[in-house]
Amino acid sequence: MSTTTPLLAQLTETAIRARRAARILTVSSTEQKNAAITAIAEKLRKNTPRLLEANEQDIAAAKARGLSTAMIDRLRLTPERMEAMAGGAMQVARLPDPVGVVLERWTRPNGLEIIKKSVPIGVIGIIYESRPNVTCDAAVLCLKAGNATILRGGSEAFHSNTAIADTLEEALAEAGLPGAVSFVPTTDREAIPLLCSLDKYIDVMIPRGGHGLISTVVEHARMPVIKHYNGICHVFVERNANLKMAEEIIVNAKCQRPGVCNAMETLLVDAPVAAAFVPQIAARLKKEGVEIRTDAETRKAYPELASPNNADWDMEYLDLIMNLRVVEGVDAAIEHIEQHGSHHSDSIITEDKAVAEKFLNAVDSAAVYWNASTRFTDGSEFGFGAEIGIGTGKLHARGPMGLRELTTYKYQIVGTGQVRK
Amino acid sequence: MSTTTPLLAQLTETAIRARRAARILTVSSTEQKNAAITAIAEKLRKNTPRLLEANEQDIAAAKARGLSTAMIDRLRLTPERMEAMAGGAMQVARLPDPVGVVLERWTRPNGLEIIKKSVPIGVIGIIYESRPNVTCDAAVLCLKAGNATILRGGSEAFHSNTAIADTLEEALAEAGLPGAVSFVPTTDREAIPLLCSLDKYIDVMIPRGGHGLISTVVEHARMPVIKHYNGICHVFVERNANLKMAEEIIVNAKCQRPGVCNAMETLLVDAPVAAAFVPQIAARLKKEGVEIRTDAETRKAYPELASPNNADWDMEYLDLIMNLRVVEGVDAAIEHIEQHGSHHSDSIITEDKAVAEKFLNAVDSAAVYWNASTRFTDGSEFGFGAEIGIGTGKLHARGPMGLRELTTYKYQIVGTGQVRK
Numbered sequence: 001m002s003t004t005t006p007l008l009a010q011l012t013e014t015a016i017r018a019r020r021a022a023r024i025l026t027v028s029s030t031e032q033k034n035a036a037i038t039a040i041a042e043k044l045r046k047n048t049p050r051l052l053e054a055n056e057q058d059i060a061a062a063k064a065r066g067l068s069t070a071m072i073d074r075l076r077l078t079p080e081r082m083e084a085m086a087g088g089a090m091q092v093a094r095l096p097d098p099v100g101v102v103l104e105r106w107t108r109p110n111g112l113e114i115i116k117k118s119v120p121i122g123v124i125g126i127i128y129e130s131r132p133n134v135t136c137d138a139a140v141l142c143l144k145a146g147n148a149t150i151l152r153g154g155s156e157a158f159h160s161n162t163a164i165a166d167t168l169e170e171a172l173a174e175a176g177l178p179g180a181v182s183f184v185p186t187t188d189r190e191a192i193p194l195l196c197s198l199d200k201y202i203d204v205m206i207p208r209g210g211h212g213l214i215s216t217v218v219e220h221a222r223m224p225v226i227k228h229y230n231g232i233c234h235v236f237v238e239r240n241a242n243l244k245m246a247e248e249i250i251v252n253a254k255c256q257r258p259g260v261c262n263a264m265e266t267l268l269v270d271a272p273v274a275a276a277f278v279p280q281i282a283a284r285l286k287k288e289g290v291e292i293r294t295d296a297e298t299r300k301a302y303p304e305l306a307s308p309n310n311a312d313w314d315m316e317y318l319d320l321i322m323n324l325r326v327v328e329g330v331d332a333a334i335e336h337i338e339q340h341g342s343h344h345s346d347s348i349i350t351e352d353k354a355v356a357e358k359f360l361n362a363v364d365s366a367a368v369y370w371n372a373s374t375r376f377t378d379g380s381e382f383g384f385g386a387e388i389g390i391g392t393g394k395l396h397a398r399g400p401m402g403l404r405e406l407t408t409y410k411y412q413i414v415g416t417g418q419v420r421k
Numbered sequence: 422m423s424t425t426t427p428l429l430a431q432l433t434e435t436a437i438r439a440r441r442a443a444r445i446l447t448v449s450s451t452e453q454k455n456a457a458i459t460a461i462a463e464k465l466r467k468n469t470p471r472l473l474e475a476n477e478q479d480i481a482a483a484k485a486r487g488l489s490t491a492m493i494d495r496l497r498l499t500p501e502r503m504e505a506m507a508g509g510a511m512q513v514a515r516l517p518d519p520v521g522v523v524l525e526r527w528t529r530p531n532g533l534e535i536i537k538k539s540v541p542i543g544v545i546g547i548i549y550e551s552r553p554n555v556t557c558d559a560a561v562l563c564l565k566a567g568n569a570t571i572l573r574g575g576s577e578a579f580h581s582n583t584a585i586a587d588t589l590e591e592a593l594a595e596a597g598l599p600g601a602v603s604f605v606p607t608t609d610r611e612a613i614p615l616l617c618s619l620d621k622y623i624d625v626m627i628p629r630g631g632h633g634l635i636s637t638v639v640e641h642a643r644m645p646v647i648k649h650y651n652g653i654c655h656v657f658v659e660r661n662a663n664l665k666m667a668e669e670i671i672v673n674a675k676c677q678r679p680g681v682c683n684a685m686e687t688l689l690v691d692a693p694v695a696a697a698f699v700p701q702i703a704a705r706l707k708k709e710g711v712e713i714r715t716d717a718e719t720r721k722a723y724p725e726l727a728s729p730n731n732a733d734w735d736m737e738y739l740d741l742i743m744n745l746r747v748v749e750g751v752d753a754a755i756e757h758i759e760q761h762g763s764h765h766s767d768s769i770i771t772e773d774k775a776v777a778e779k780f781l782n783a784v785d786s787a788a789v790y791w792n793a794s795t796r797f798t799d800g801s802e803f804g805f806g807a808e809i810g811i812g813t814g815k816l817h818a819r820g821p822m823g824l825r826e827l828t829t830y831k832y833q834i835v836g837t838g839q840v841r842k
Contacts (some may be wrong), residue, residue: 023759027783108804112793121815122785199639203815218620218643224816225645245838252840338444360833362448364543372533372836381841382832383529394542394624394829395645395817408815411803412781415793417666419673420802 007186008194014150015201017179018123022148025180026120030097036175037093037140041086043171044136047163048082054163055132062156074131075157085133085164088386089140095385098403099146113414118407120146122203125195126388127152127217129209132160138206139168139181141388145406148180150202152195154209155187196220208389226397228389230316231261231344233374236268236333236359238350243277245371246349247284252373253347255288259318261390262345262377266313266323267292268333274326278302282324291321298326313340330355334362341365344392345374366392366399428607429615435571436622438600439544443569446601447541451518457596458514458561462507464592465557468584469503475584476553483577495552496578506554506585509807510561516806519824520567534835539828541567543624546616547809548573548638550630553581559627560589560602562809566827569601571623573616575630576608617641629810647818649810651737652682652765654795657689657754657780659771664698666792667770668705673794674768676709680739682811683766683798687734687744688713689754695747699723703745712742719747734761751776755783762786765813766795787813787820 025033044051055077062072104116124147128134135151142149153161165183172180184191192213196205199222207217208228218225235253237246253264269277282304285292293311294302311323313336327333330348337346347369348359356370367377377399379387384402391397397405446454465472476498483493525537545568549555556572563570574582586604593601605612613634617626620643628638629649639646656674658667674685690698703725706713714732715723732744734757748754751769758767768790769780777791788798798820800808805823812818818826 023783023785026785027779106804108802112797114803119785222639224814242838248838248840256841358448362444364444364447364540365831367832367834369834370836372834372839373841375841376533376834376839377832381529382535383527393645398830399832409819410786411788411798411820413788413790413793413797415791417663417669418793418797419669420677420794420796 007188007190011184011191011194012198012201014182014184015123015195015198018148018150018182019201021177021179022120022122022146024177025143025146025148026122028146028177032176033097033144033146034093036172036177036180037089037143039171039175040136040140040168041089041093043167044082044086044089044164047167048079051082051160051163051167052077052079054159057159058132058157067156071156075160077132077160081133085136088133088137092140092144092386092403095144095403097144098407103409110418111416112418115412115414116409117412118404119410121406121408123148123150123201124406125150125152125202125205125223127192127195127205127207127209127213129154129213132157132164134208135161135164135183136168138388141386141403142406143180145403147406148182150182150184150195152184152191158187192216193220197222199223206388224396225393226391226401227393228401229392230342231263231390231392232265232314232316232340232342233262233344234266234268234333234337234341234346235264235374236327236330236337236346236348237270237273237277238330238333238348238352238355238359239270239272240352240355241270241273241349242351243273243280246277247281249347249349249371249373250281251284251288253375254285254290254322255320256373256375258320260375261316262374263318264322264374265315265317266311266325266336266340268325268327268336270330270333271326271328274302278324278326279304285322289320292324293321294324298324301326316342330359334359337363337365342392343394344390345369345377347372347374366390428609428611432605432612432615433619433622435603435605436544436616436619439569439571439603440622442598442600443541443543443567445598446564446567446569447543449567449598453597454518454565454567455514457593457598457601458510458564460592460596461557461561461589462510462514464588465503465507465510465585468588469500472503472581472584472588473498473500475580478580479553479578488577492577496581498553498581502554506557509554509558513561513565513807513824516565516824518565519828524830531839532837533839536833536835537830538833539825540831542827542829544569544571544622545827546571546573546623546626546644548613548616548626548628548630548634550575550634553578553585555629556582556585556604557589559809562807562824563827564601566824568827569603571603571605571616573605573612579608613637614641618643620644627809645817646814647812647822648814649682649822650813651763652684652811652813653686653735653737653761653763654683654765655687655689655754655758655762655767656685656795657748657751657758657767657769658691658694658698659751659754659769659773659776660691660693661773661776662691662694662770663772664694664701667698668702670768670770670792670794671702672705672709674796675706675711675743676741677794677796679741681796682737683795684739685743685795686736686738687732687746687757687761689746689748689757691751691754692747692749695723699745699747700725706743710741713745714742715745719745722747737763751780755780758784758786763813764815765811766790766798768793768795787811
């Protein structure tokens, strides 16, 4: 208690400040918001030397801790990456304002006019583990949608995140929006459950990261949580598939970028085409350097599947490793996906329209594909301009979460003195 | 632990059964769902004598516990109320199916066709305290939107709720949808946090009730919560108001049905019209039997405000009691509402369009009115046909929650072999 109390007081103060900024942002014009984003981009460019210095501290600490080359590369800021960050902000400034859109409008028999209008959500808490550019990218997207943000990044990027956040703060104060972006200036893990208790000030939490992070937020949050969790994505090659098309889609879904959430983890092959297709796809994937895991029985039937490792149907490999399972028909495929999928992205390859429609309707995922790669579940591939992530929950923002998904709505009702009978 | 384990096992089994029913409901046709609802209505009519008997047990227990006449009346089932329940179900059967609606549809430059379609949410947990008719009304609405429900009602209506739930179960089993509606057959309070932990099977919780209930659900739920919480609604009489119109709206907002969430709790009067308006409205409200509470200073200035009780700006009276406060201008009114409101329904009375628009944009409530009574925040008044309640959270369902708000969406993407570059 003695250690959490000052931290709680500090976080509460941050949250109250964010709430105040959110009230100003709600009634800010598109021009005001774009001016603030432009100020951020300019300040990032100006402060680049200082930001690279701060980043050097994180890199040195990461090396000292023996982090992998890949992780260190993800942490690293370079002049090019700084320019990409500033350029990304300017792209968001050019996107249409998602706030104030009349979503619906109707008049009741008593003459009341009801207008359903998009409005900012308010204060958004973003808890993330990934690269330092998230600090800027997420804050700018939220800002464009009229929201204040409270950011809490991973400890390994702490110096970089703090320097970026200071830069944003500086720009926003000059633009008349102090407190619109706050960064939690501590690596104390206790900060996460404490933030999650501040539902009086924070309207929604967006956690982005691994199981531990998501689980902590889901367990403690009193406000709604929009999860960006894992993708255990499936491709099902149905008996009426064009097998050449299936091959290209599978290779794309697994290999084009294996480390992301919309990459395929499990291939389901319909039994009647397994004898023809399994050797074909195994040979192709071998060339691509993919390890295919399955069960003992299938390995026996298809010696091409050389890996001695058993499949883990519930695993998100995020690597050139995948599962293969032979199933009997579309119902068995749907059942497997219901049991082991993560409701993210799943695809059926078939030339049979009726079977495809059954799959599209029954599979309970944010994005369900027919004859296309799962890799398209992405804000820019959907045409949203930018995205803050891929929602894996059921409500509010399912699938790619763009600017529009960073708003909510209210009803404005215009009368001439109506009272209820 | 020894007492919760069997209960958790029982609730988990219920939830798994609901999940299975939800998968069938997702692909059920409108006709199948309507047939199930019709079967429910028929069974309710047929079982009326048995249901009234069960209700007698609750009434007898309520009398023995000395509950108020008003509470006992709320508990009571009569042949007329049973008929209203069955008739209400048939009304829902006649409403358009909210599932399968194409919300948006576009084609990407690569030829991918993206279809955003409304789909059921899945399994909905409804925790309520109110009248036994909620058991049927809520279940039928969720069913029409393709969702399975797990219901947990208040202990004082336990026998009535159980009998109604048994009737629904009977009808649904005959209609081929066993498990589509489940009732938690225990008054053990521990059931609520346990249900809240089953996010693997339950997609959303809808708590309807008082502070204690909402708070328990918000604290424990790992899944999203759509709160139906309190309404601290305001009417602000601005200096440019038509005072006669203001009077009629205030009387309606306070008196037409004081025990509901969209009734007014606090009247804000703009200082320049206070001298003219406060005596006028005080006299009128006195005739209506309303007690007006304010602070010592205002009481001194307006001796018409006779009540010696101080105002509690954060109180939902749900009775013929209200607060009155004199404020200086629209900004002060907005500030008061931000500090003390519950983001439900607030109204400004003015003839000044610019001031009205400022209020409509700045007040962060589900429904913001200009020259109309707050009492219109209601599914049927909005033209939604039926409602499950008024959402007081920010996300997914804000304000009246009708059939459409009981759905979510998914993306169906149709390709011709597209892969990501």
